[in-house]
Amino acid sequence: MSFDQILADRVRIYLSEVPGLKIEEKNMFRGLAFMINDKMCVNVSGENLMCRFDPERQKEIETKAGYLPLVMRGKELKGYCYVSPKGIQKEKDFEFWIKLCLEFNSKAKASKKKKK
Numbered sequence: 001m002s003f004d005q006i007l008a009d010r011v012r013i014y015l016s017e018v019p020g021l022k023i024e025e026k027n028m029f030r031g032l033a034f035m036i037n038d039k040m041c042v043n044v045s046g047e048n049l050m051c052r053f054d055p056e057r058q059k060e061i062e063t064k065a066g067y068l069p070l071v072m073r074g075k076e077l078k079g080y081c082y083v084s085p086k087g088i089q090k091e092k093d094f095e096f097w098i099k100l101c102l103e104f105n106s107k108a109k110a111s112k113k114k115k116k
Contacts, residue, residue, distance in 0.1 A: 003031040048082040055079035
């Protein structure tokens with residue numbers, strides 16, 4: 001598993017400055033996932049940011065620079081995307097994506113906990 005440590009640090013620093021978040025880091029999706037309040041919020045995968053956002057904003061999000069669809073088993077997942085380095089170079093663009101993920105996180109459902 002390899003991911004961009006500098007990008008992970010950018011995410012880590014940004015999230016640490018937002019009050020009231022319970023932040024946990026987990027190795028997921030061949031990268032580093034940032035779990036916010038027990039829900040997957042944003043992930044660093046390779047050199048890309050993987051975002052979880054409100055699926056109702058899909059059409060708008062698809063037009064953003066750096067947007068790449070997230071495809072699993074041949075199917076595009078709505079409400080998830082990758083963002084290439086081009087889309088997060090500028091700080092204002094990076095902040096857009098992180099804020100987008102945080103906005104949805106409060107509405108998102110947590111995954112069911114696995115029974116031990």
